[in-house]
Amino acid sequence: MINLYNTHIASLSIHRAGNKSKNEPLVLSSQPYHMDDEITPLLKEFFLKPFREKEENYYQFVNEADLDFSEVYAAATAIFSDPETIHEESKKITKHLYDQSTHPHIKDGEVYIAYLENLQLDNVKVNAIGIFKSELKQDFLQFSEKENNVTAHLERGVNLNKLDKGCIIFDVNKEEGYKVLSVDSNRYDARYWLEGFLGVNALEDDNFRTKKYLKFCQDFAKDVVLPAEDKKEEVLFMNRAVNHFAKNDLFNESAFVNEVIDNPDLIPEFNQYKTEQGPKYKIEDLTSFPIANTAVTAARKKIKNVINLDTNIQIKLDFINPESADKFVEKGWDEEKQMYYYLIYFNKEQKT
Structure with missing residues (x-):
């Protein structure tokens, strides 16, 4: 059982991965995202709310040859060994996601990779890595005031009430492939996320x-x-x-x-x-x-x-x-x- 309410986002990197088959770009940020008191609580709720609402079905990384050949597993191991490497490893993770984004249905989107502290898994405090992706954009109105007139501007952005894809990799059971939770609100490309990108199978636990x-x-x-x-x-x-x-x-x-x-x-x-x-x-x-x-x-x-x-x-x-x-x-x-x-x-x- 997980408890995410006291989770702390220690670091966050934001990149963008397009559809590789459509020649959409891969954009890797040179620096981690600067967190602030206004946006951090909103992002935390955006990232973690789907996991609180979803049944806990755990996965683990697998690879027919060796777990070290699993790109996300290898990156997670490097991060857990030295959290200071997370930004550079986040670039590798996003590049790997981009390489899997070849199906025409796969949409471009922002990729958020966070180092998470103070989670509780089965009543034990653990650290974790969060990988999240926002794909679907929505229209919204922005208003400005000038010379006693209110003007409306149409803009597009991410709905913070709905995360498109995400996973949490817990720093437990390293030798067995860690414990991983995943959410995916877009069913049309589930294999791309779980199999192509993450490379996980269902964890056969109790x-x-x-x-x-x-x-x-x-x-x-x-x-x-x-x-x-x-x-x-x-x-x-x-x-x-x-x-x-x-x-x-x-x-x-x-x-x-x-x-x-x-x-x-x-x-x-x-x-x-x-x-x-x-x-x-x-x-x-x-x-x-x-x-x-x-x-x-x-x-x-x-x-x-x-x-x-x-x-x-x-x-x-x-x-x-x-x-x-x-x-x-x-x-x-x-x-x-x-x-x-x-x-x-x-x-x-x-x-x-």
């Missing part, structure tokens, strides 16, 4: 394993539980699965299967589905691991607990009290109407 296993369960519910049972049972299966993860610190697959799968006939189906689909989620050999609470919370928000009926009626089941659906919701078939129905029991309507 957060990764928890998220992948819950995604596997979600697809099992959709592909197996729903056809075998009904929508109610699909929702309840995922309800039980998420609650099992939420109340345990350590995942054990045998305990999970016994608690979550109500229908014994589906246990062989679950094992078979994992055998066939496990490699897709990278969980084929996974039977025990520490559970990451942040991943469980994020998964709970994404999982739908609503039954949508073709009669334009929705039934929302409570993820906090799943036993209510078992006790007070029944599904049946009406011979006269030739339609399914849900029978819902209650004592009184709740006021909202």
Whole structure:
């Protein structure tokens, strides 16, 4: 878990990288940017806000031959060894980004490279390197006053409410390729940023394993539980699965299967589905691991607990009290109407 609120920008270099295939220029500043009390808080919020709002999915640098051949990894290692080198290394990083900017969709933009201090990662204070890019420009009006007249001027600039791309490289796990967080609000060129420029893969930590296993369960519910049972049972299966993860610190697959799968006939189906689909989620050999609470919370928000009926009626089941659906919701078939129905029991309507 990260805490960025006390982060200090110790140094900042700003360059510009165009699209190389369009012969747009690469502009490297000769000196670091001079920080001031007015603009520094705005830039800090611009850089870090997306990471506070985004689910923590970590990456690590990889290279088939050797990590030292990864340009960004090598630059980060040099900076962490001697922070005074960050401006010269920032030029190498921006040049590397420019060399990857060959797809026609890639837009030119400002590249900001910052040395960050006083971050907290898993309750430990660490330093980090931030690499950020602003691409999309917006029109805005600037006003001036002269001789009792107000004049409007049209200008273009960066919207400080939206960072286009960014990553934070934490000074931990150097030998494994560091821990890296990344954000990208423009999906059309994601491979260019993560693969071409950064050269990272997903870090297979507890957060990764928890998220992948819950995604596997979600697809099992959709592909197996729903056809075998009904929508109610699909929702309840995922309800039980998420609650099992939420109340345990350590995942054990045998305990999970016994608690979550109500229908014994589906246990062989679950094992078979994992055998066939496990490699897709990278969980084929996974039977025990520490559970990451942040991943469980994020998964709970994404999982739908609503039954949508073709009669334009929705039934929302409570993820906090799943036993209510078992006790007070029944599904049946009406011979006269030739339609399914849900029978819902209650004592009184709740006021909202």
